Amino acid sequence: MKINRRKLLSLLGASPAILAGSAAAQGRKTKASPEATGAKFEGLNPHGMPPAIQLVSMAPRLASLDGKTIYLISDGFPGADHFLDQIAIWFKKNLPSVTTQYRLKKGGFADEDPALWAEIKDKGNAVIMAIGH
Amino acid sequence: MVTIAFKDLAISTAAKRGMPHERICFTPHPIWGKSDEQMYAYLEGNDPVTGKPLMPEVIAALTSPLTADEQKTGTVTPSVGPPTFVETYDNLQKYYMNNGMTDFMPIIIPTKEKVEAMLKGTSHDPEELIGELTPARGSFPAWKFTVRHVAINAVMAGAEPEYLPIILAIAASLLPSLSSSTNSFATAAVINGPLRDKLNMNYGIGAMGPFNQVNASVGRAWTLFSKNCGNCGQPGETYMGTQGNAVNFGNIIIAENEKDSPWTPFHVQKGFKKEENIVSVFFGYGIAQGQGGLGSAIKPVPQFDQGLLYNFIPLTSIFGALAVLDPLVAQDLVALGYDTKEKLTDWLQKNATLTVKDAKTMLFTGGAALRGPQAAGLKDDDLIPHWPNTSLINVVVIGGQTNPYYQVANMSYSRSVSIDKWM
Numbered sequence: 001m002k003i004n005r006r007k008l009l010s011l012l013g014a015s016p017a018i019l020a021g022s023a024a025a026q027g028r029k030t031k032a033s034p035e036a037t038g039a040k041f042e043g044l045n046p047h048g049m050p051p052a053i054q055l056v057s058m059a060p061r062l063a064s065l066d067g068k069t070i071y072l073i074s075d076g077f078p079g080a081d082h083f084l085d086q087i088a089i090w091f092k093k094n095l096p097s098v099t100t101q102y103r104l105k106k107g108g109f110a111d112e113d114p115a116l117w118a119e120i121k122d123k124g125n126a127v128i129m130a131i132g133h
Numbered sequence: 134m135v136t137i138a139f140k141d142l143a144i145s146t147a148a149k150r151g152m153p154h155e156r157i158c159f160t161p162h163p164i165w166g167k168s169d170e171q172m173y174a175y176l177e178g179n180d181p182v183t184g185k186p187l188m189p190e191v192i193a194a195l196t197s198p199l200t201a202d203e204q205k206t207g208t209v210t211p212s213v214g215p216p217t218f219v220e221t222y223d224n225l226q227k228y229y230m231n232n233g234m235t236d237f238m239p240i241i242i243p244t245k246e247k248v249e250a251m252l253k254g255t256s257h258d259p260e261e262l263i264g265e266l267t268p269a270r271g272s273f274p275a276w277k278f279t280v281r282h283v284a285i286n287a288v289m290a291g292a293e294p295e296y297l298p299i300i301l302a303i304a305a306s307l308l309p310s311l312s313s314s315t316n317s318f319a320t321a322a323v324i325n326g327p328l329r330d331k332l333n334m335n336y337g338i339g340a341m342g343p344f345n346q347v348n349a350s351v352g353r354a355w356t357l358f359s360k361n362c363g364n365c366g367q368p369g370e371t372y373m374g375t376q377g378n379a380v381n382f383g384n385i386i387i388a389e390n391e392k393d394s395p396w397t398p399f400h401v402q403k404g405f406k407k408e409e410n411i412v413s414v415f416f417g418y419g420i421a422q423g424q425g426g427l428g429s430a431i432k433p434v435p436q437f438d439q440g441l442l443y444n445f446i447p448l449t450s451i452f453g454a455l456a457v458l459d460p461l462v463a464q465d466l467v468a469l470g471y472d473t474k475e476k477l478t479d480w481l482q483k484n485a486t487l488t489v490k491d492a493k494t495m496l497f498t499g500g501a502a503l504r505g506p507q508a509a510g511l512k513d514d515d516l517i518p519h520w521p522n523t524s525l526i527n528v529v530v531i532g533g534q535t536n537p538y539y540q541v542a543n544m545s546y547s548r549s550v551s552i553d554k555w556m
């Protein structure tokens with residue numbers, strides 16, 4: 001009867017790996033893996049393709065804020081409205097000639113609000129937008 | 134103005150949208166939950182990034198003349214690095230890991246030979262564009278990716294070529310496994326059809342655990358291609374999950390146990406034929422055990438419908454509910470009279486109610502019931518449904534019948550995609 005030594009060892013709770021000892025004792029050569037020899041491998045880059053970026057020139061700056069209207073825009077994150085209230089209070093105390101206008105941007109956090117942008121272009125001189133928590 | 138917790142995100146987002154020199158001032162974090170006095174103190178204090186007084190910095194941002202760099206226009210093509218990396222095996226493992234391309238566990242190095250072998254798992258052209266992935270649609274630029282890109286990530290995950298159609302179908306759902314949100318969201322995929330048996334997917338004992346190469350490598354590939362093909366999962370930049378989610382390593386992969394389920398398979402409920410191979414993806418907070426909790430010992434027989442209600446009530450209703458039942462639970466529910474999944478979900482939708490008072494205590498819940506004109510007449514003791522309709526409650530059957538246990542996921546069904554299309 002042919003004995004399956006691996007199965008027998010497993011049933012006895014011993015690892016069949018001890019059979020490797022007998023192979024070594026018989027002088028069989030084992031081949032080193034390429035990983036162990038320092039051979040070089042070439043792996044492919046797994047990244048997808050990001051879109052090209054169109055650089056946008058920033059809006060010109062104001063010479064001063066005196067007499068100007070600053071729109072204070074919340075993107076809807078909790079707390080932004082109260083924070084912008086405090087900015088309005090700061091301007092009243094420190095730069096009373098500045099007029100502030102609070103607005104909540106419509107839609108989700110990253111949505112455009114073209115009507116608001118048009119209003120700001122028409123009636124505002126600058127924007128401070130509160131983003132995040 | 135941005136809180137400091139989002140500094141990297143704000144700077145990189147501005148750059149990716151074409152304003153690498155956007156003038157951003159930072160405040161301490163958080164704003165949410167702070168008193169008016171505390172917020173005013175932020176304004177009187179310093180920008181935590183520059184150390185300079187904050188409001189003078191804001192004024193300077195609005196009034197200092199633009200630099201030449203700030204006025205530049207034109208097109209910039211971001212680089213993702215060279216097409217291949219050549220190094221020793223150990224150094225390549227470190228390179229992929231240190232450059233954010235792995236899940237921080239060793240990968241199968243995606244050599245040309247291995248990727249070509251993987252691509253034999255599909256009849257599709259390797260250069261075929263599958264779509265665009267982004268950590269949050271509308272908030273981050275979407276990256277395009279091809280069949281070859283997914284195949285490279287499938288090799289890295291330890292998948293075999295015959296698993297590739299499942300991975301491609303999940304990719305084609307365009308649902309990344311890593312959302313950018315601070316919420317640390319999770320994703321799940323329910324797989325139906327004869328391919329489960331052909332590939333020996335596990336839907337028995339340990340079905341959602343690390344006990345099967347198909348289940349494990351498909352889930353792992355989802356995270357790897359989300360990171361690499363969609364630029365998801367970059368902490369502080371495209372991943373803001375404040376605590377992370379343990380399921381993101383391999384996601385929740387559910388090969389439905391159609392053989393032992395007394396009900397219609399999930400994909401057939403969605404209008405597909407039983408013999409079609411379909412993957413259905415879900416998104417939400419994750420999954421939790423149902424047994425042993427409130428309602429789990431209601432007698433005389435296990436009242437699993439009542440037990441499910443106890444599990445549903447604490448869930449947020451911004452996501453749906455996915456009940457993941459062992460076949461023994463499904464069989465008990467049939468004995469209670471729920472001979473279809475629809476009867477069960479109808480009952481659950483009608484009976485998963487909470488008071489207006491309780492709904493108001495939940496940060497994101499209440500849904501449509503607490504908004505709109507009808508909400509004006511509601512009193513605190515009034516009961517409102519947790520979910521407005523049954524389409525938000527789904528049921529799948531999986532497990533090895535060692536005990537009548539179940540799990541409940543606070544997750545919404547997103548869409549179903551044909552796996553057969555990608556063979």
